[in-house]
Amino acid sequence: MAPEVLRDELSNEKSDIYSFGVILWELATLQQPWSNLNPPQVVAAVGFKGMRLEIPRDLNHPVTTIIEACWVNEPWKRPSFSTIMDMLRPLI
Numbered sequence: 355m356a357p358e359v360l361r362d363e364l365s366n367e368k369s370d371i372y373s374f375g376v377i378l379w380e381l382a383t384l385q386q387p388w389s390n391l392n393p394p395q396v397v398a399a400v401g402f403k404g405m406r407l408e409i410p411r412d413l414n415h416p417v418t419t420i421i422e423a424c425w426v427n428e429p430w431k432r433p434s435f436s437t438i439m440d441m442l443r444p445l446i
Contacts (some may be wrong), residue, residue, distance in 0.1 A: 371433065419441070
């Protein structure tokens with residue numbers, strides 16, 4: 355979930371962009387996000403402490419760029435799904 359959702363703030367499609375970044379991270383790493391934390395700890399870490407999942411250094415650079423763009427703290431600075439599709443197309 356996006357930080358703003360965890361803080362019970364207004365959300366929109368940009369919150370879905372954040373979640374897409376988490377899904378992309380899961381696909382790239384084959385790991386479960388925040389598996390070492392319980393749900394309240396995830397809320398605190400992501401929603402209030404600004405923590406993000408660790409992106410492996412050896413991950414494909416364009417994929418890393420997309421994930422990082424999806425996880426920008428300010429929702430309005432996150433890319434649109436159209437922009438993400440443009441970034442993914444060359445990788446397919």
